Amino acid sequence: MIRPLSRVFAAALLYLGLSAPVLSQAAQVSISASPTPTQVGQNFGVDVRIDDVQDLYGFQFSLGFDPAVLRVAGSSEGDFLSSAGSTVSDPGTIDNDAGVLSYAYSVLVGPIPGASGSGVLLHVDFTALAAGTTALTFGDVLFLDSQLADIAVTVVPGSVAVTAVPEPASVGLLLAGLGLVAACRRSQSRGAA
Template sequence: MIRQAWIGMWAAALLLAGSGHVQGATLAVDMVPGGALDASLGVETGDGFDVDVLVQDVLDLAAFQFDLTFDAALLTATSVTSGDIFGLDTFPIDDSIGAGAVSFAEISLGAFGVDVPGSALLARIHFTALAAGVAVLDLGGSILGDSLGGPIDVLGEADGSLTIRQPPGNVPEPSVALLSLLAACGLGFRSRRGRRGAVASR
């Protein structure tokens, strides 16, 4: 309840200060942490993997919030870790994980915001693949704010795409009943051939 109140107060403050914003930024899902930005990833069922949420090209960032939604039938989120973008000035607001959704928000208690000329990590989320299919990690509900309490325009939200495959060797083995049926069919075939041979020799 306390965190929800914080989120409501913060969002209201940003809306009231809306006329003073002069900049914007983009957020993106990086499916392969480290190196260049990767919008897609392929894994196998049962695999665990990390996904980063990044902010790009922003000045005086002092607050942020985002939601990441996905198909709960295909994968599950097991943890979310702060990117520590505000360092010792970090004040956590939300880090909730639900079925098919992760919500994360932090603000800075420092006097000045953070400048990000390239990209910076907001949070890292760990997932486990549950079933084969194609899942979209949909980034939305993003809010950015500066150190003066003003909003920063969200110019874009780049989603991620995940392809989940069955492992190559994960082929169901024939059941005992099926093997017994095949054996019985083979015995019956040989028995009929034997009877035909006996009739022919008479």
């Protein structure tokens, strides 16, 4: 037989177990490149995104890349953080020799709540220099809420593939070869008739 006190205790445990908050996953920072793969000489954009963040008040990060494959042409603040209010930002310092866009940051101004949800933090314009694949890696990562406490984020590095552009002479040679094959087949079909 269960005693009355045990029933109350069991009911309290059941209530606490059912009403306990579910721990949310960490926000995720990732890279979205378009178009990918890209070709040598082509300009393309990369968005640094955040997903499922709560109360983001400010952030900072650096973005690394292979300078033999890519060159940063420019960068600009994304629209996610500024959707919550006025910001002070810097799209980072470009060092194409070292292969890094250093200390891009944005922070809200004034005692207001941070941004919640998902969106673009930074847009980076690249030029593809050579064929190959390069990792896009994060460093100096810091995300803060409106109380200036750290926000846990999962950082997902990305990569960009660059393909070589076929040389015009190779394309011309291929077309000439296809024309020769077609002419030979036509002459064979006429001879058979």
